[in-house]
Amino acid sequence: MEKLTNAGRRQMLISAGSIAAMAGLSGVARADLGTADAGAAKSSTAKPLPGYANWKDADSMIVHSANTIETRRTAFGNSVITPTDRLFVRNNVAPPTDASMMKEPDSWTLEVSGVAKPRSFTVAELKTLGLAAVPMVLQCSGNGRAWFPHKPSGTQWTVGAAGCVIFTGVPVKALLEAVGGMADGMVYMTSTGGEPIPQGLDPNLIRVERSVPISAVEDAILAWELNGQSLPLAHGGPLRIIVPGYTGVNSIKYIKHLAFTKEQSPAKIQQTSYRWTPVGEKPSPSQDSIWELPVKSWINFPSDPDQTVTAGRVQISGIAMGGMSAAKSIEVSVDGGKEWQKAEFVGPDLGKYAWREFVFSADLAAGTHELACRATNEAGDSQPEARRENNRGYINNSWRDHMVSVKVA
Amino acid sequence: MEKLTNAGRRQMLISAGSIAAMAGLSGVARADLGTADAGAAKSSTAKPLPGYANWKDADSMIVHSANTIETRRTAFGNSVITPTDRLFVRNNVAPPTDASMMKEPDSWTLEVSGVAKPRSFTVAELKTLGLAAVPMVLQCSGNGRAWFPHKPSGTQWTVGAAGCVIFTGVPVKALLEAVGGMADGMVYMTSTGGEPIPQGLDPNLIRVERSVPISAVEDAILAWELNGQSLPLAHGGPLRIIVPGYTGVNSIKYIKHLAFTKEQSPAKIQQTSYRWTPVGEKPSPSQDSIWELPVKSWINFPSDPDQTVTAGRVQISGIAMGGMSAAKSIEVSVDGGKEWQKAEFVGPDLGKYAWREFVFSADLAAGTHELACRATNEAGDSQPEARRENNRGYINNSWRDHMVSVKVA
Numbered sequence: 001m002e003k004l005t006n007a008g009r010r011q012m013l014i015s016a017g018s019i020a021a022m023a024g025l026s027g028v029a030r031a032d033l034g035t036a037d038a039g040a041a042k043s044s045t046a047k048p049l050p051g052y053a054n055w056k057d058a059d060s061m062i063v064h065s066a067n068t069i070e071t072r073r074t075a076f077g078n079s080v081i082t083p084t085d086r087l088f089v090r091n092n093v094a095p096p097t098d099a100s101m102m103k104e105p106d107s108w109t110l111e112v113s114g115v116a117k118p119r120s121f122t123v124a125e126l127k128t129l130g131l132a133a134v135p136m137v138l139q140c141s142g143n144g145r146a147w148f149p150h151k152p153s154g155t156q157w158t159v160g161a162a163g164c165v166i167f168t169g170v171p172v173k174a175l176l177e178a179v180g181g182m183a184d185g186m187v188y189m190t191s192t193g194g195e196p197i198p199q200g201l202d203p204n205l206i207r208v209e210r211s212v213p214i215s216a217v218e219d220a221i222l223a224w225e226l227n228g229q230s231l232p233l234a235h236g237g238p239l240r241i242i243v244p245g246y247t248g249v250n251s252i253k254y255i256k257h258l259a260f261t262k263e264q265s266p267a268k269i270q271q272t273s274y275r276w277t278p279v280g281e282k283p284s285p286s287q288d289s290i291w292e293l294p295v296k297s298w299i300n301f302p303s304d305p306d307q308t309v310t311a312g313r314v315q316i317s318g319i320a321m322g323g324m325s326a327a328k329s330i331e332v333s334v335d336g337g338k339e340w341q342k343a344e345f346v347g348p349d350l351g352k353y354a355w356r357e358f359v360f361s362a363d364l365a366a367g368t369h370e371l372a373c374r375a376t377n378e379a380g381d382s383q384p385e386a387r388r389e390n391n392r393g394y395i396n397n398s399w400r401d402h403m404v405s406v407k408v409a
Numbered sequence: 410m411e412k413l414t415n416a417g418r419r420q421m422l423i424s425a426g427s428i429a430a431m432a433g434l435s436g437v438a439r440a441d442l443g444t445a446d447a448g449a450a451k452s453s454t455a456k457p458l459p460g461y462a463n464w465k466d467a468d469s470m471i472v473h474s475a476n477t478i479e480t481r482r483t484a485f486g487n488s489v490i491t492p493t494d495r496l497f498v499r500n501n502v503a504p505p506t507d508a509s510m511m512k513e514p515d516s517w518t519l520e521v522s523g524v525a526k527p528r529s530f531t532v533a534e535l536k537t538l539g540l541a542a543v544p545m546v547l548q549c550s551g552n553g554r555a556w557f558p559h560k561p562s563g564t565q566w567t568v569g570a571a572g573c574v575i576f577t578g579v580p581v582k583a584l585l586e587a588v589g590g591m592a593d594g595m596v597y598m599t600s601t602g603g604e605p606i607p608q609g610l611d612p613n614l615i616r617v618e619r620s621v622p623i624s625a626v627e628d629a630i631l632a633w634e635l636n637g638q639s640l641p642l643a644h645g646g647p648l649r650i651i652v653p654g655y656t657g658v659n660s661i662k663y664i665k666h667l668a669f670t671k672e673q674s675p676a677k678i679q680q681t682s683y684r685w686t687p688v689g690e691k692p693s694p695s696q697d698s699i700w701e702l703p704v705k706s707w708i709n710f711p712s713d714p715d716q717t718v719t720a721g722r723v724q725i726s727g728i729a730m731g732g733m734s735a736a737k738s739i740e741v742s743v744d745g746g747k748e749w750q751k752a753e754f755v756g757p758d759l760g761k762y763a764w765r766e767f768v769f770s771a772d773l774a775a776g777t778h779e780l781a782c783r784a785t786n787e788a789g790d791s792q793p794e795a796r797r798e799n800n801r802g803y804i805n806n807s808w809r810d811h812m813v814s815v816k817v818a
Binding site: 076077078079080081082083084086124127128129130131132133134135166167168225226227228229310312313314315317346347348350351354357359361 | 485486487488489490491492493495533536537538539540541542543544575576577634635636637638719721722723724726755756757759760763766768770
């Protein structure tokens with residue numbers, strides 16, 4: 001049981017009969033990405049959207065499986081914010097199927113412990129404690145996995161397991177004020193998801209529970225709204241903890257319990273999943289956990305392999321993010337990374353956790369061009385040419401992997 | 410003919426048989442707003458969304474007519490950006506019904522004149538000239554009309570003929586570079602919509618054509634994208650000129666012609682509509698045109714007249730905009746405007762043309778409370794207590810009119 005993969009855990013849940021929404025869809029599907037480009041998948045895979053996410057814009061999405069749905073590279077637009085109906089979905093286990101929880105979201109209950117005065121709060125009560133709206137990149141740990149040469153297991157995301165959105169809720173710091181502050185000696189903030197645990201299984205194998213360093217309290221919020229609408233079930237409604245700057249798995253959906261703890265969670269998803277495990281080695285709690293996002297960027301236009309660009313002046317555009325500090329600058333290369341020129345940020349600066357839109361005006365002659373971009377953040381980190389190899393293919397920010405090849409005529 | 414109202418012009422178009430989408434809906438409908446509150450209209454009016462806007466979130470909208478659709482006060486959320494499927498719609502005449510224009514939006518053509526080298530551009534060509542993403546309040550000139558005591562003709566908007574969105578396109582300044590700059594002596598930027606003009610009618614009575622002062626060139630863009638998605642027909646796609654800081658009518662939809670001119674447009678919508686006409690008097694070009702938006706704010710939560718708020722600590726929240734300069738501060742009153750306290754801006758600052766979210770924490774005892782808010786902008790203008798009276802009920806920014814009465818128990 002210790003070596004169960006995410007896929008294995010999900011299959012167990014299926015056999016426990018708890019996932020009505022998955023009917024007709026395989027567990028972890030490997031997308032048939034001939035060129036490892038999102039756009040290319042359009043014709044070769046056409047799985048239906050699962051019920052809980054059937055309101056997504058189907059033309060903008062690549063359905064890898066019922067729990068892994070990617071945004072097409074050509075569907076991001078240039079308006080900074082990713083529309084909710086184009087935002088990726090990634091669940092570690094299937095979402096809860098209790099319809100009542102979304103009918104009366106204000107009744108959802110959160111338990112708070114590891115504080116001076118432990119107690120529980122309804123969402124309605126949380127809404128009286130404070131308000132914050134946080135623009136931020138939500139990005140799956142495995143975004144960019146498709147480019148790892150050793151073919152890690154898991155969804156073969158290219159760029160579309162990410163989006164820049166605005167989550168709205170109450171600051172965790174405001175909640176801490178209401179419970180008299182943290183208990184002494186706490187080192188982690190540990191969040192537990194509300195997914196049901198089937199009887200007879202070891203909860204630590206199933207439970208979606210993640211710990212992050214206590215420093216994350218500074219900017220974390222408990223969110224009930226996404227881009228101006230009530231937080232949908234597919235994105236963790238009625239209540240989700242949002243840990244800006246951290247990979248998506250750390251922002252626990254349907255949060256039922258927020259604990260300030262001395263140790264990291266004993267759940268498998270914390271102990272051995274989401275670790276910087278060397279390729280071919282076994283995961284271990286001694287390896288660093290996948291927490292903070294690094295500096296990263298990619299080009300969205302042009303990126304459609306089916307499209308031929310008209311020769312002449314072309315606006316090359318995309319997004320750049322800084323990770324834990326703001327994106328500071330962005331360079332573009334039109335010759336596969338030999339020469340670089342500074343590109344320009346356009347549109348609003350939504351703060352350090354958001355991404356920036358950038359544009360670069362290039363004169364492209366007929367032929368094929370390799371377009372690349374490379375971001376630098378306020379901390380001085382630049383995007384590396386090579387990915388950091390790791391067994392499960394996490395946190396790929398290699399500029400070379402994210403290059404696009406465009407046909408110009 | 411000179412005295413035709415907007416309603417009259419629309420009725421003429423209907424009789425000319427050009428508005429398929431209006432089937433089953435009256436022209437300018439007066440919503441049955443018992444309390445002049447958007448929320449109250451829910452049960453009393455239930456018109457269907459017109460075909461071109463049937464993708465709107467019906468529960469969030471009040472359909473006044475096929476061309477006038479308002480966002481409910483309770484549907485704005487607290488995430489700064491208004492989701493496109495909740496954004497109000499207001500057309501002066503019915504949108505074009507040529508389906509091909511939205512199928513191949515890049516082929517839409519814009520004529521440019523009053524410049525050194527007049528020429529036309531396809532949208533595809535415009536996309537090579539530059540890129541800008543502009544967060545801004547889009548607000549109908551008549552938003553707040555419902556509170557004018559003399560009952561002006563036109564849609565009885567309360568707060569929901571407004572939204573804060575991100576338009577993306579090419580700066581008009583970049584376009585001007587491509588055509589060698591403006592011709593000498595031009596004073597206005599005049600935009601013409603692509604609505605078809607029925608045969609036999611005076612085009613100046615029908616044409617949606619507006620002139621704005623040349624200073625608006627500074628921040629204006631020609632937009633093909635709204636909130637990250639291709640600009641829908643309902644909001645002026647394939648191409649709309651966006652004049653940030655100006656009322657919505659000045660941002661011409663389906664723009665076919667952009668002219669730099671010495672005179673204002675001869676169209677009726679410029680000459681006598683949208684003027685600061687004294688109550689009971691005739692409109693005249695000698696009266697000031699309705700152009701710039703003023704400082705304004707309103708409370709969205711709590712604002713539902715059907716909802717009883719729980720006594721105790723309440724987060725009062727809403728939006729504040731500065732008009733032509735940024736919103737600088739915001740005050741809240743819980744006693745109908747007798748005493749005021751400073752409220753706090755939350756969430757990202759998207760620039761001077763966007764609105765800000767604000768929150769104010771109040772302890773409310775059982776009973777009825779009159780909640781008000783009052784914004785001040787960077788130019789030093791504060792929201793007045795009284796509206797500026799005018800015949801057609803434009804530009805209402807009275808803080809008293811926007812008060813909400815809440816029941817607390």
